[in-house]
Amino acid sequence: MQHAQGTVVVTGGSRGIGAAVVQALAARGVPTCFSYVTRREAAEVVAEQAAELGTPVKAVRADVSSEADVRRLFAEAEQLGPVTGLVNNAGVNAPQARVVDIDVARVRRLMEVNVVGAFLCAREAVTRMARSGGGVVVNVSSRAAVLGSAGEYVDYAASKAAVDALTVGLAREVAEQGIRVVGVRPGLIRTDIHASAGDPGRVERLQRSVPMGRGGEASEVAEAVVWLLSDAASYVTGTTLDVSGGR
Incomplete structure (x- = not known):
């Protein structure tokens, strides 16, 4: 792993892709601090499962x-060791709707979490990484940023397009400080975010549109994230990797 002596912060780690990333890092012995908002019991389960692997997890x-x-x-994370990795994963979606039916409160909430949150976390991470000699920021985007999600959630797609721009711009700002900034764009992944958007069967409904013919698993996205965090990806920055089965 990149700067293996350091700690990785994972936002939104109580479920889905975030939880899979926490588990994948713990399996490699990487101290990890992850955030959650409302799913305390789920977060405790994730932490306990990771801790069983003998890795410090908070x-x-x-x-x-x-x-x-x-x-x-980030202050809590530093108790485990210097922060040398961030996985900007926390995000929210909303029930499917056309743009003409979207209200301002919904758009503001999506942007506050998905965009402002990503910027705040990136700022805190980069500030610390610059002091400790480098690190890696991985922004979790979505193929929606490219496809637009017409008739479903264009606002969510727009928020993830902003994350893609953050990846490119920030990478160029901090490259000379030994900090890499990269992203992943998951496609149709089996997580409960689809149910929270009112369409629990979305992966099954749309998986025929995927060239590989199936939905993806959170663990498959997590493995891409772990690679991007690692020294194996040491010459990769300012770009976003699609993990979408070709869709």
Whole structure:
């Protein structure tokens, strides 16, 4: 792993891709601090499962759209060791709707969590990585950023397009400081985010549109994230990897 003596912060680690990333890092002995907002019991289960592997893991309640919460999250993470990795994974979606039916409160909440939260966490991570000699930021985007998600959630797609721009711009700002900034764009992945958006059967409904003919698993995205964090990806920055079965 990149700067293996350091700690990786994973936002939104109580379920789905975030939980899979926490498990994958723990399996490799990487100290990890992850955030959650409302799923305390689920977060405790993730932490316990990771700790069984003998790796220091800490769950912290923190809303990434809150500057105070983000600062506290990173302060807690530093108790495990210097922060040398961030997985900007926390995100929210909303029930499927056309743009003409979307209200301002919904758009603001999506942008506050998915965009402002990503910026706040990246800022805190980069500030610390610059002091400790480098690190890696992995932003979790979505193929929606490229496809647009017409008729479903264009606002969510737009928020992830902003994350893609963050990846490119920040990477160029901090490359000389030994910090890499990269992203992953998951496609149709089997997580409960689809149910929270009102379409629990979405993966099964759309998987025929995937060239590989199936939906993906959170663990498959997690493995891509772990690779990007590692020294094996040491010359990769300012780019986003699609993990989407070709869709």
